[in-house]
Amino acid sequence: MKVKFLGTGGAFDFDAGNSSIWIEINNKKFLLDCGHTVYPALRKHNLIDDLDYILISHFHDDHVGSLCTTILHHTFFLHKPKKTKIIFPDESFKYNLNKFLSFGLGNVDEFVDFIPISETPEVKAINTFGLHVENMQSYGFIFEDENEIVAISGDLGDPEIIFSCVSRHSKKKLRIFHEMSFEHTDGVHSYYKDLFFFLDDYEIYGYHVNPEQVPADNQVPLVADHPEYLL
Numbered sequence: 001m002k003v004k005f006l007g008t009g010g011a012f013d014f015d016a017g018n019s020s021i022w023i024e025i026n027n028k029k030f031l032l033d034c035g036h037t038v039y040p041a042l043r044k045h046n047l048i049d050d051l052d053y054i055l056i057s058h059f060h061d062d063h064v065g066s067l068c069t070t071i072l073h074h075t076f077f078l079h080k081p082k083k084t085k086i087i088f089p090d091e092s093f094k095y096n097l098n099k100f101l102s103f104g105l106g107n108v109d110e111f112v113d114f115i116p117i118s119e120t121p122e123v124k125a126i127n128t129f130g131l132h133v134e135n136m137q138s139y140g141f142i143f144e145d146e147n148e149i150v151a152i153s154g155d156l157g158d159p160e161i162i163f164s165c166v167s168r169h170s171k172k173k174l175r176i177f178h179e180m181s182f183e184h185t186d187g188v189h190s191y192y193k194d195l196f197f198f199l200d201d202y203e204i205y206g207y208h209v210n211p212e213q214v215p216a217d218n219q220v221p222l223v224a225d226h227p228e229y230l231l
């Protein structure tokens with residue numbers, strides 16, 4: 001499985017880029033989240049033609065800000081125009097995706113094929129409703145092939161749910177990419193010190209932070225410090 005971040009920053013850390021991840025598994029290419037810095041990054045790395053599926057964790061702008069542009073690119077700028085395949089974890093999220101996209105695209109069905117997550121057995125959603133922002137839909141995701149498991153938290157103020165959803169007892173290699181914050185954020189993000197507890201038992205990489213503001217006592221390895229996870 002290939003895991004490459006297009007950006008590792010929080011909502012306001014534009015130098016680090018919006019947190020967004022390119023995952024290749026079983027010859028399928030997934031993009032998880034498409035914030036406002038993501039379309040330029042896809043263009044820069046020549047990835048936009050290769051993209052098979054988009055997944056969205058939630059509707060904050062740093063996760064959907066260039067989604068419409070990316071979809072329109074597939075229709076108007078590809079050598080072979082194609083509809084963008086967006087995976088949805090449940091009907092209510094699909095309804096909201098459609099509503100959100102209709103403001104930028106008009107007739108969404110002209111541009112987008114919505115694919116139920118059950119059609120991509122490599123990926124499963126973790127419902128984190130209300131655990132990032134009260135009453136807001138949000139999802140983490142687990143990618144699994146025959147050798148390894150990769151869990152990605154999405155924006156998430158609960159530092160425990162992802163760990164409760166993955167099995168440590170599987171013989172497969174397990175990596176967890178967890179969002180975090182260096183500030184106390186009243187449950188909107190996971191406080192970095194609350195992840196320390198899990199470091200003995202799990203291979204964890206932190207993201208959605210400004211790598212220039214790392215506190216001296218941070219113990220969570222950062223995606224931004226691991227070139228193997230960066231494009």
Ligand SMILES: [Zn+2]
Nearest residue numbers: 011060062155
């Ligand atoms: Zn975010």
Ligand SMILES: [Zn+2]
Nearest residue numbers: 058060132155
């Ligand atoms: Zn968010």
